Amino acid sequence: MKTAVYPGSFDPITNGHVDIITRGLKIFDKIIVLIAHNPEKKSLFPVEERMEMIREVIKEHEKDHQRVKVDYAPGLLVDYVRNSGANVILKGLRAVSDFEYEFQMTLINRRLNRDIETVFLMTGFRWFFISSSIVKEAASLGGSVKGMVPDIVYQRLQQKYGFSAS
Numbered sequence: 001m002k003t004a005v006y007p008g009s010f011d012p013i014t015n016g017h018v019d020i021i022t023r024g025l026k027i028f029d030k031i032i033v034l035i036a037h038n039p040e041k042k043s044l045f046p047v048e049e050r051m052e053m054i055r056e057v058i059k060e061h062e063k064d065h066q067r068v069k070v071d072y073a074p075g076l077l078v079d080y081v082r083n084s085g086a087n088v089i090l091k092g093l094r095a096v097s098d099f100e101y102e103f104q105m106t107l108i109n110r111r112l113n114r115d116i117e118t119v120f121l122m123t124g125f126r127w128f129f130i131s132s133s134i135v136k137e138a139a140s141l142g143g144s145v146k147g148m149v150p151d152i153v154y155q156r157l158q159q160k161y162g163f164s165a166s
């Protein structure tokens with residue numbers, strides 16, 4: 001049984017993330033979507049709400065939703081991966097600008113645990129320009145982010161920022 005851990009801040013989950021999960025399920029038997037701690041970021045949604053949104057989205061979008069688990073870990077990613085019995089980290093790669101950071105992360109993770117490999121899927125071109133921050137910025141200024149995020153997330157952003165549905 002091949003299990004991959006897909007880590008991120010998921011603040012909030014976007015359609016780009018959903019695309020990676022869907023395609024990852026063609027390769028792995030099980031995917032653990034892990035909300036991990038990025039000390040560089042201040043979050044909009046509390047961890048519990050992010051987990052709840054991911055669970056709802058996966059249940060709605062994935063006929064294979066039983067093969068997806070959602071979890072949270074405040075510590076080192078490689079420790080979580082080892083303790084969960086997985087040995088693969090799954091990540092999406094969008095633009096060249098992602099590469100340097102992801103390369104550094106992959107190398108430090110490998111230095112910390114040589115048994116864990118990182119596998120990258122290229123982000124679908126429809127989601128190339130999307131990030132959680134850009135979605136939050138657009139929503140906060142009243143821009144429509146419909147189609148960039150799952151409907152459940154759209155509704156939560158609407159509640160947070162009070163924009164009208166369009």
Ligand code: COA
Pocket residue numbers: 007008009010011014015016017020035036037038039041075076077078092093094105108109123127130131132133134
């Ligand atoms: N589609 C759309 N957007 C995507 C995407 C995709 N396929 N893949 C990534 N993104 C977006 C994310 O939403 C994120 O947007 P944001 O910066 O606006 O929040 C951005 O691209 C960067 O994603 P990522 O590189 O995955 O960063 P992250 O903050 O989501 O996750 C952690 C980083 C949590 C995985 C990392 O900090 C970590 O591993 N923390 C645990 C501690 C640790 O072990 N650190 C490493 C060793 S010191």
